[in-house]
Amino acid sequence: xxxxxxxxxxxxxxxxxxxxxxxxxxxxxxxxxxxxxxxxxxxxxxxxxxxxxxxxxxxxxxxxxxxxxxxxxxxxxxxxxxxxxxxxxxxxxxxxxxxxxxxxxxxxxxxxxxxxxxxxxxxxxxxxxxxxxxxxxxxxxxxxxxxxxxxxxxxxxxxxxxxxxxxxxxxxxxxxxxxxxxxxxxxxxxxxxxxxxxxxxxxxxxxxxxxxxxxxxxxxxxxxxx
Amino acid sequence: xxxxxxxxxxxxxxxxxxxxxxxxxxxxxxxxxxxxxxxxxxxxxxxxxxxxxxxxxxxxxxxxxxxxxxxxxxxxxxxxxxxxxxxxxxxxxxxxxxxxxxxxxxxxxxxxxxxxxxxxxxxxxxxxxxxxxxxxxxxxxxxxxxxxxxxxxxxxxxxxxxxxxxxxxxxxxxxxxxxxxxxxxxxxxxxxxxxxxxxxxxxxxxxxxxxxxxxxxxxxxxxxxxxxxxxxxxxxxxxxxxxxxxxxxxxxxxxxxxxxxxxxxxxxxxxxxxxxxxxxxxxxxxxxxxxxxxxxxxxxxxxxxxxxxxxxxxxxxxxxxxxxxxxxxxxxxxxxxx
Numbered sequence: 001x002x003x004x005x006x007x008x009x010x011x012x013x014x015x016x017x018x019x020x021x022x023x024x025x026x027x028x029x030x031x032x033x034x035x036x037x038x039x040x041x042x043x044x045x046x047x048x049x050x051x052x053x054x055x056x057x058x059x060x061x062x063x064x065x066x067x068x069x070x071x072x073x074x075x076x077x078x079x080x081x082x083x084x085x086x087x088x089x090x091x092x093x094x095x096x097x098x099x100x101x102x103x104x105x106x107x108x109x110x111x112x113x114x115x116x117x118x119x120x121x122x123x124x125x126x127x128x129x130x131x132x133x134x135x136x137x138x139x140x141x142x143x144x145x146x147x148x149x150x151x152x153x154x155x156x157x158x159x160x161x162x163x164x165x166x167x168x169x170x171x172x173x174x175x176x177x178x179x180x181x182x183x184x185x186x187x188x189x190x191x192x193x194x195x196x197x198x199x200x201x202x203x204x205x206x207x208x209x210x211x212x213x214x215x216x217x218x219x220x221x222x223x224x225x226x
Numbered sequence: 227x228x229x230x231x232x233x234x235x236x237x238x239x240x241x242x243x244x245x246x247x248x249x250x251x252x253x254x255x256x257x258x259x260x261x262x263x264x265x266x267x268x269x270x271x272x273x274x275x276x277x278x279x280x281x282x283x284x285x286x287x288x289x290x291x292x293x294x295x296x297x298x299x300x301x302x303x304x305x306x307x308x309x310x311x312x313x314x315x316x317x318x319x320x321x322x323x324x325x326x327x328x329x330x331x332x333x334x335x336x337x338x339x340x341x342x343x344x345x346x347x348x349x350x351x352x353x354x355x356x357x358x359x360x361x362x363x364x365x366x367x368x369x370x371x372x373x374x375x376x377x378x379x380x381x382x383x384x385x386x387x388x389x390x391x392x393x394x395x396x397x398x399x400x401x402x403x404x405x406x407x408x409x410x411x412x413x414x415x416x417x418x419x420x421x422x423x424x425x426x427x428x429x430x431x432x433x434x435x436x437x438x439x440x441x442x443x444x445x446x447x448x449x450x451x452x453x454x455x456x457x458x459x460x461x462x463x464x465x466x467x468x469x470x471x472x473x474x475x476x477x478x479x480x481x482x483x484x485x486x487x488x489x490x491x492x493x494x495x496x497x498x499x500x501x502x503x504x505x506x507x508x509x510x511x512x513x514x515x516x517x518x519x520x521x522x523x524x525x526x527x528x529x530x531x532x533x534x535x536x537x538x539x540x541x542x543x544x545x546x547x548x549x550x551x552x553x554x555x556x557x558x559x560x561x562x563x564x
Contacts, residue, residue: 003248003326003327003467004248004249004252004326004329004470004471004474005249005250005253005325005326005329005330005331005332005471005511006253006329006331006471006474006475006478007253007256007331007475007511007514007515007518007534008256008474008475008478008479009331009478009531009534009537010515010518010519010530010531010534011478011479011481011518011527011529011530011531012529012530012531012533012534013529013531014481014528014529015528015529016528074533076531076532076533077529077530077531077532077533078519078522078523078527078528078529078530078531078532079528079529080525080526080528145400147528148400148483149395149400150391150395150524150525150526151525152395152396152400153396155400
């Protein structure tokens with residue numbers, strides 16, 4: 001249909017649906033990471049590599065979404081939040097999936113001998129991380145309601161509570177990490193190279209939780225600073 | 227020969243009215259479709275009926291402005307008025323057609339004002355009028371209103387949405403507020419259609435009124451049939467083509483909730499109806515753009531693209547001289563060859 005004039009152009013790009021999609025990808029990456037660790041435990045390294053590729057794929061999809069937002073959020077767009085805050089938040093959120101990618105790679109470096117006690121503790125850490133990222137996704141998903149209610153105070157309160165929840169989950173991740181480090185540094189019977197590898201896993205799993213907490217903090221600044 | 231020309235003029239007026247219905251009326255009504263307050267069928271019925279009523283019962287003042295507010299037709303030879311009015315209609319119709327095809331967000335109001343001015347200037351160049359006889363002060367007032375109307379839409383919409391937000395969103399649950407405004411938006415949809423009809427009918431039938439309104443002894447009266455005729459053309463435009471445009475534009479603006487749609491529509495309709503009462507021909511669609519920006523500035527809509535302002539200013543600058551030049555050309559051809 002060619003014969004029309006329209007004022008529809010005044011409705012420009014909205015970055016928020018894409019922002020939510022990006023957060024969903026982060027959550028999915030952590031989910032795959034969990035499966036990747038299970039495959040590692042079973043010694044199915046083919047599957048470990050397959051999961052690495054899947055996370056890589058998610059990460060590159062997330063990069064596309066990030067680029068989409070960054071190219072469309074121009075200064076001529078009126079947004080209900082500060083543009084700079086939005087871009088800072090996006091950068092922080094993108095770190096979550098970047099860190100997932102790193103861990104995904106680290107699992108393919110070496111076929112370490114798996115210690116059951118350590119693996120169990122790792123699974124606890126991963127479960128905690130999953131919960132943290134789930135809460136995180138729920139937080140980002142709130143942006144729709146926040147906008148619809150024009151940042152109603154009650155709605156903001158709800159989101160702030162979620163952010164605190166994420167922060168306390170991240171703190172619990174820290175505790176589990178400490179426990180794991182203690183375990184690992186006292187495993188004289190294990191191959192030092194294996195220990196070293198597992199320490200890097202633990203450190204980088206911690207980075208995932210940290211980046212979720214940092215992004216949540218950015219989210220708070222964004223919705224309060226509008 | 228002159229009768230044939232007049233028939234031709236009537237046909238072009240009807241075409242312009244049809245195009246206004248198909249495009250401008252549709253754009254104004256698309257907010258109701260975008261927010262899903264009404265379905266397409268309801269919108270078509272509301273738009274057709276209320277555009278017609280607005281045109282027939284409230285369109286007089288603006289028609290008068292287009293007919294005799296720019297060119298002093300009382301002091302011209304009636305035959306020249308026929309040529310000029312038909313030249314204005316044809317050129318406005320032609321430019322609107324081109325712009326529609328190119329998807330330019332132009333205004334039919336600007337087109338007809340430019341075209342009438344072209345008629346006046348052509349009459350001046352042929353010595354039928356003095357340059358001072360053209361009502362420049364009136365023209366200046368009209369152009370000023372083009373600047374003021376989108377700003378007025380923006381300010382009104384900003385305040386209306388802010389008031390809704392501060393008083394209602396805080397006290398009641400958000401879903402409940404939206405539900406009430408779903409029904410209120412039926413009212414504003416009617417309001418917009420009525421206001422639009424009252425202002426934009428002149429773009430189609432203003433020049434017709436210049437031909438038929440002149441009575442013996444310089445007495446001037448706008449025949450009601452002409453207003454109704456224009457209203458009918460607009461209604462037909464909505465029914466035969468406008469529904470496609472409503473659907474198309476409505477799908478671009480799904481981010482509008484009922485409260486947002488209400489604010490934008492109420493601000494637009496109030497501005498346009500005020501202009502109609504003052505006899506000022508303004509662009510409803512530009513006012514609507516202003517209102518949407520107003521809601522956006524009040525934090526109501528995300529991703530309002532103010533880059534569109536540039537496009538609109540560009541279309542202003544383009545429309546006036548082009549419509550004017552077309553009109554001068556057609557008028558000259560008519561005077562020389564007919």
